[in-house]
Every structure is written in C-alpha cells, then in structure tokens.
C-alpha cells in the first residue's frame with residue numbers, strides 16, 4: 001500500500017550542514033511539507049533565520065525562515081509523519097531513540113545505530129531490500145509505527161554504488177582498496193580550521209576508515225532467512241585511507257578492485273555501471289536519479305566542481321575506468337557528500353518507505 005499524500009516532515013539538527021541541505025531539498029520536494037525544525041537549546045525558541053548560519057548557495061526557503069526552532073523533545077513534534085535527523089553524533093543516540101520509541105519514523109544521518117543488526121543501513125539506490133528488517137525491529141522494540149533507518153557514512157555511500165552494480169553482474173568481489181579525498185563540508189560547520197586546510201591536505205579523518213570498512217560489508221550483505229538481522233559480507237576484504245582536501249562539497253574516491261571470479265573487461269565494467277538501475281527508480285520515487293551512475297569518458301574526470309551535481313547530487317560519477325596491474329580494475333568516483341551522502345539519501349529512503357506503505 002503506497003502513500004501519495006503530502007507528509008509532514010521534521011528536521012532535527014536543522015541548523016547544521018546536513019540540516020540545511022535537508023531544508024533546501026525538502027522545499028523542492030512535492031512529497032513533503034517542512035513542519036518542524038529542531039536543534040539544541042542554543043537555537044531553540046529562535047526563528048530559524050536567526051538560529052542558523054546559512055551556508056547553502058541556494059536562498060533560505062521562505063517556509064523555513066520564520067519557523068521557530070524547537071528543542072528535540074518528541075512531545076513537541078505531534079503531527080509529524082517523518083523525522084529526518086542531521087544531529088551531531090554526540091547527541092543523536094539518545095535523541096533519535098526517544099523519537100522512534102515515541103513511534104516516529106526516523107531517518108538518521110548519524111553513525112550511532114548504523115551497525116545495529118536489525119537497523120537498515122540503507123543507501124536507497126543500493127539496498128532497499130534491507131527494509132525487510134523493519135518488521136523485526138518493530139517487534140523487538142514493541143513499536144507500531146515507529147522505526148529507524150540510517151544512512152551510511154558519506155564516503156561509503158559513493159563507494160557501494162558501483163560495487164553493488166559490479167557484484168550483481170559479475171559475482172563476488174574479493175578485495176578492494178579505496179583512497180578518499182573528502183570535502184570540508186563533511187566535517188560540518190565550522191569544521192576544519194582554515195589554517196589547517198588551505199594550501200594543504202590532512203591525511204586523517206578520525207574514525208572514518210573503520211566506518212567505511214564495516215559499513216560496506218553490511219550494505220552489500222544480505223539478511224537472515226527470517227529477515228530479523230542483516231548478514232554482512234564475509235568474503236570481501238577492504239582497506240580504506242581517508243584524506244581531507246580543500247574542496248567545499250564532493251568526496252572523490254580512487255578505487256582498486258579485485259573480483260573473486262574471472263574479471264570483466266573495461267568495456268563490460270562500463271556497460272554494467274551505465275545500465276545499473278534500482279527499485280526506487282522503478283517505483284517512481286521523486287528523488288531517484290535518472291542515471292544512478294554517470295560514467296564519464298573524459299580522461300580528467302570526475303572533478304568535484306564539475307560533477308558533484310550530476311543527477312541533482314543523487315548520481316555517482318565514475319571515470320578513469322581502466323585495468324589495474326595489481327588488482328583487476330581501477331576507477332575514480334565522485335559523490336556529493338551532503339546529498340547522496342547524507343540528506344538526499346535520507347529523503348529518498350523516506351520516499352521509498354512511503355511507497356511501501358511504511359509511513
């Protein structure tokens with residue numbers, strides 16, 4: 001049973017980098033109405049335009065400007081059909097729990113619940129089959145309507161898209177090495193100090209590498225037979241190295257990949273990536289991009305400034321696809337870290353949930 005009514009949306013962490021992106025995207029989305037904005041006690045009680053330092057290149061949407069920011073107590077969110085969270089991870093655990101326990105449908109960007117076995121860690125162009133976990137999650141928590149679905153880490157979101165396409169067509173993947181060049185917006189606001197990042201590269205993003213290494217295995221894995229828990233892949237070895245670079249938006253990732261079986265040719269890889277489709281597209285979800293993977297033939301692409309808005313930020317651009325003398329194939333990908341890597345993915349997750357009658 002699908003829901004096509006306009007849904008009342010709350011954004012928690014509305015004043016932050018991801019929260020602002022939610023507001024821009026929701027203001028253009030016919031399926032949602034911005035109903036409530038939440039943030040810390042520092043912001044609560046203020047009109048949104050005063051509570052936030054607006055950093056988006058789009059103008060602040062009118063419907064957000066005068067909304068009074070609330071604190072994040074579920075009692076203040078009656079009438080909301082869906083709760084998007086861009087909360088800082090230091091507070092997301094307790095606040096998001098209070099919302100799903102109050103029977104709200106929560107779509108989170110924070111890391112806190114990503115690896116819980118009955119929580120879908122869902123990149124909506126990759127593994128919507130993991131929504132089957134929601135029945136077991138509700139049963140375990142005694143919820144009628146509430147649940148939590150999480151997004152992945154922003155770098156993980158980009159990587160799993162071509163890996164999923166290739167795994168589906170050419171069979172199991174054996175080993176992958178990924179080196180990231182991550183934008184500063186990934187660190188939130190004010191994020192990395194200008195004196196650290198201008199004219200520089202920082203070869204550490206604390207905690208990022210283990211997150212990528214474990215999240216990929218969960219997303220590309222399956223579910224137990226009774227769909228009560230996910231079953232991460234155990235046959236793919238992955239090594240991630242993460243760097244912060246002076247780019248505002250868009251994470252670039254250099255990937256080397258080995259297949260378990262005889263490898264496809266470069267041309268077969270390109271065709272596979274171009275032809276990749278997903279269920280959210282089949283269902284006609286508003287935010288699903290026309291082309292999930294934008295395969296570029298130009299030898300000096302993808303580039304963040306030129307390619308991050310492909311598919312309105314919901315496509316992954318893959319270029320420099322070539323043979324690897326050590327593994328089988330190598331390529332460079334680009335993902336918009338606050339759109340497919342964060343708010344855009346949450347919104348598409350919610351569109352999918354609505355189409356499936358979960359909202």
Ligand SMILES: NC(=O)C1=CN([C@@H]2O[C@H](COP(=O)(O)OP(=O)(O)OC[C@H]3O[C@@H](n4cnc5c(N)ncnc54)[C@H](OP(=O)(O)O)[C@@H]3O)[C@@H](O)[C@H]2O)C=CC1
Nearest residue numbers: 013015016017018039040043086088089109110186188189
């Ligand atoms: N930026 C990115 O590319 C990505 C971020 N994420 C994740 O998304 C989440 C948000 O990230 P980002 O937007 O970058 O972070 P920001 O630091 O920019 O924003 C954090 C938000 O959390 C709110 N907040 C902080 N403390 C509290 C509190 N005690 N109670 C209620 N709200 C609070 C802030 O409100 P206030 O203004 O009132 O302090 C603000 O709205 C994080 O969990 C992050 O790890 C995930 C993928 C990508």
Ligand SMILES: N[C@@H](CC(=O)OP(=O)(O)O)C(=O)O
Nearest residue numbers: 109110111153154182186187
């Ligand atoms: N750490 C990522 C963004 C982020 O917040 O990721 P996570 O939600 O996995 O902590 C970056 O800096 O680009």
